[in-house]
Amino acid sequence: MDLDKQYNSKEVETKWYSLWESKGYFRPQSDEKRGLRARDSSLGKVPHESLGTSPERRPYVIVIPPPNVTGILHMGHALNNSIQDILVRWNRMKGRDTLWVPGVDHAGIATQNVVEKKLAKEKKTRWDLGREKFLKEVWKWKEEHGSTITRQLRRLGASCDWSRERFTMDEGLSKAVREAFVTLYEKGLIYRGNYIINWCPRCETALSDEEAAHKDVQGGLYHIKYPCLPAGRLSSEVRGPYEKMGEDHIVVATTRPETMLGDTAVAVHPDDPRYKHLIGQKVILPLMEREIPVIADELVDPEFGTGIVKVTPAHDPNDFAIGHRHKLEQVNVMTPDGKINENGGAYKGMDRFEARKKILHDLEERGLFVRRDSHLHAVGHCYRCDTVIEPYLSKQWFVKMQPLAEKALKAHEQGKTVFYPDRWTKVYTNWLRNIRDWCISRQIWWGHQIPAWHCSQCQAAGLASRTSGLDKREIQTSPESRVPSNDGIIVAREKPGKCPRCSSKDLVQDPDVLDTWFSSWLWPFSTLGWPEKTDDVKKFYPTSDLITAPEIIFFWVARMIMAGLEFMGEVPFSRIYIHGTVRAATGLKMSKSLGNSIDPLEVIEEMGADALRYSMIMLSSQDVFLSREKFEVGRNFANKVWNACRFVLMQIADLKEASADPKQFERSALSLPSRWILSRLEEKSAGIERHLAQFGLAQAATELYHFVWDDFCDWYIELAKPMIQSEDPAVKLQTQKVLFFVCERILRLLHPFVPFITEEIWQKFKERAVDGKTWPESIMLAAWPHDGKKQFHDAAAQKAVGFLQDAVTGIRDLRVRFQIAPTDKLKAVVVCKEKGTQEVFKAFEREVKTLGRLAELQCVREFQKKGAMAANSFAAFDVFISLEGILDPEEEKKRLQKKIRETEQWIEQILKKVGNPSFAEKAPKEILEKEKEKLEDAKKLLVSYKTQLASF
């Protein structure tokens, strides 16, 4: 019946989570076939309030950011999912139908890398296995390891509907991907083109702009001489000019010398007076000994470097653009794995960085190397493997983003998407306004293969573009327009039987797969069954809130909104809560590679999931800086709650009428402390509700923490102790009832934050209650205990308990100050003029005596000194204790004088404020009143101090 002395978090957590899940509590209420959470059935009916006080009738739905299948739960996830779970549990308790769809994405590149690494240990590559076998390996890996993170989410207490768990490679979601791709293609929003993209030579795949992480790198800016070619002096002496070049050269500056092998021009600014005469001339590209023209382009910044740029259209996005304008040849000098190819002459086969060294060396030998400046510049790195990205010309699939972004912007203008906190709105809209096309093809195998088929017949017939092979990303010598090209390509939802043009059956599917985000951006509706017209789609789309970290706004949030608008005609969610980033105490991002990460699972093992959750939430008002000790706050709090409830259960052992019904209380029958705690409870519930409604989880958690610890444990329970000992059985009974009532409500308020411990305790409360059989089976199905009513509000009780707290604190202060042993029972005198205050102390005699450990408490109107006494003064009263033989009068005088000085200063300050004529004129009345009250209080205090001082 009673709680164990020690809270066993591990046991409790496993017990309740499996019960909740097996009973189907995580499923939406509307899944009626399960017969669960039926409000009106005798099982689920809550006696004290009706469930469903929420005016919101739509279901509460959130989409979990799919964690990556290769990942494990890190602190960022723990925070994110704690927040989501709190919101879901809170809304569920408010009676809303709730749905939380969990799942993971297939993390194309990351997962493939993991499996390839495994193969590498057996000295095998994916090519050795071939596509089909390799994919089998990946699936096998996924079956074995892919559920780690979802298991960990359970440990955290996440109340996801696991029966609806999804994976981006599921058949249903794959179908959604194909549908989305084909639809966009048919609308002309997907095209295939030859562009400079971010290429990872290690993963050998294209990356989107978002997947290229730019980092500042201290590199070199190399100055290199390109010999000029005077007209008429050309091919005969190719090598000759180098030696006697004299002034006949120009100097270009570059950070990537190895790309010079692919230079097809040199550019200057058209208005640069230094170089105007060169435009139209030719220079020799050293090492390759090619003749290349000097052209003029606005893009060149005359201020940077030498003002002359080498143009490599196949290896730099700017140069690509310049090359496009000037119809330059594009010479690709690199292989997909970052080596120099056959276009690189003597450097063929060298690694790009090795080639750089060799080229610089060779240039130096020929006297063409001028100098190296140290240069800090941003270099793209693969976000998965951190390899330096190579801007690379290749044929890829793209999504035309502008039309999609415009819809999203319009929706935002109509107020359909709101960011919390508001400042992220600008980040979001700026990105949308400057959006660039999205490269969605990846040259890997793990993922959704692009639903496009190439007809060999058509391509052979020359109808096709210059694509000759599928796997070779060969050089394209002329830029293509961004118009979708149908040549030899058939895009379809399923594999076509034959080519619609030539009826050939020789069709080969495009080997590329889609960017993982191309499936993730459909998540809010693909997980509900789209493109099928399922009941779930109808009922749960659009969803309610999206909770995520800032780094994912572009990757995911913006794209989901665009997809929602495009495919569903409606934004996928209207509120977007961006929470802080979890960092190590040093301020760095937590990451395993830095060795500064804290494993949430370890924290759960050590302190419990509730402790982890509560600590994180309390810290989450902005970026969360973590260290192990920070979790002690939550652990200590959980322990406090446990023990307070244990105490309550012990105190009500003989209580027969324990109930959660608020109607059982008649104010006139209640003691002041009981009236006070009920009033506070109501007040705090409202505050917590207010905070939760606008994602103020940290404030809500902090407010609850202090209410439970300070108000309930430190004061109410302490006040209740003497009341329970009361000889008046009515007082005792009433106190027991209030203890039970308030504590049960606290459990419900706490439940969204600390689900496990509250369930464990609440079940004991349910056993104890007379009407326990009519309570719901689980606290997670109980009603949220705030209904907006103000039935317990009690200003008088709050004021009275305020006096009591002051008096007790005042006495305790005196005890400590004069080092009086706790066992010494003192005599104390309260001096107060107002009758109301006197009555309060008369009513509180027993309580003050207990809490202040007094033998005797007197309450008088006028102060009469009897021997050595010391006092603490408050505006409404003074409290004295006798200190025969302990008090040092001189010390006490000094202290009083100091107090008097302080109080005088305070009064002066107020007078200055109130005395200002403009203040009286302009300040609001309430403020004026407040200031006057303050002044009164200060004056009373001053009188007290002076009276005391005079008595010495």
Added chain:
RNA sequence: GGGCAGUUAGUUCAGUUGGUUAGAACGCUUCCUUGACAUGGAAGAGGUCAGAGGUUCGACUCCUCUACUGCCCACCA
């Protein structure tokens, strides 16, 4: 280069639309193994609210500038 945050007690942070003598947690000092809890209780010390101006009767709060820290974005070779 552009943008956005932050700067409050020894440390980590609160501080709601300007209006209590600026708060909490941890740490620190003193005391307490009083039958819910030492993962506890009581009391206390500790702050020119980054700096400089401005608006105002009144600024931690609003505005401007400066300094430092952090984050995001950006094609300057």
